[in-house]
Amino acid sequence: xxxxxxxxxxxxxxxxxxxxxxxxxxxxxxxxxxxxxxxxxxxxxxxxxxxxxxxxxxxxxxxxxxxxxxxxxxxxxxxxxxxxxxxxxxxxxxxxxxxxxxxxxxxxxxx
Amino acid sequence: xxxxxxxxxxxxxxxxxxxxxxxxxxxxxxxxxxxxxxxxxxxxxxxxxxxxxxxxxxxxxxxxxxxxxxxxxxxxxxxxxxxxxxxxxxxxxxxxxxxxxxxxxxxxxxxx
Numbered sequence: 214x215x216x217x218x219x220x221x222x223x224x225x226x227x228x229x230x231x232x233x234x235x236x237x238x239x240x241x242x243x244x245x246x247x248x249x250x251x252x253x254x255x256x257x258x259x260x261x262x263x264x265x266x267x268x269x270x271x272x273x274x275x276x277x278x279x280x281x282x283x284x285x286x287x288x289x290x291x292x293x294x295x296x297x298x299x300x301x302x303x304x305x306x307x308x309x310x311x312x313x314x315x316x317x318x319x320x321x322x323x324x
Numbered sequence: 325x326x327x328x329x330x331x332x333x334x335x336x337x338x339x340x341x342x343x344x345x346x347x348x349x350x351x352x353x354x355x356x357x358x359x360x361x362x363x364x365x366x367x368x369x370x371x372x373x374x375x376x377x378x379x380x381x382x383x384x385x386x387x388x389x390x391x392x393x394x395x396x397x398x399x400x401x402x403x404x405x406x407x408x409x410x411x412x413x414x415x416x417x418x419x420x421x422x423x424x425x426x427x428x429x430x431x432x433x434x435x436x
Contacts, residue, residue: 219367245422257413257426264422272423303367311356311375311417313424315368 215240219316232291236304244306246287251301330427347414355419
């Protein structure tokens, strides 16, 4: 069966520090991968998606970047965090059936 | 720009009651619609996925319907239990891209 792992679960980082969140999927090949952010009181916003290794599409201009170095690995990064980067970050994957499966999320607080 | 609207924003019911959550979408070229559950501070758990060619899907006490012509989906929960308390999100995927467009959710509280 397919599983998705996302870590860390919680992160507190100072303003201006770098960020790296990792997501891996097991039990499937060539998944579509996604990073979403859920800010307090707001809906889920798609940040990046990837249909293959090295292929990244950005949905909104921001202080973040994404990379896909391996088929089942998706990384969300920032060189210098802003206060506005605080939120709940969710990784997800989808396959041929079209349904999405989400990870357990990372709560990022920038202080 | 596609939009998904969920009504009501919050709902409180006594245990045992049957209830309906509503979702409307503007995308006429919908590919599928997915219902999720989110517990506080947790990720999203998929409940039901309805392809555009389907009218409904059932899983246990949950039944989701899809009406493309009216741009609506409903999630029916039978015999609600306190453990059903959570935020329920519907999300629509259009045919031309991979993106899920989410509603803002319905916060359900089932009182013992």
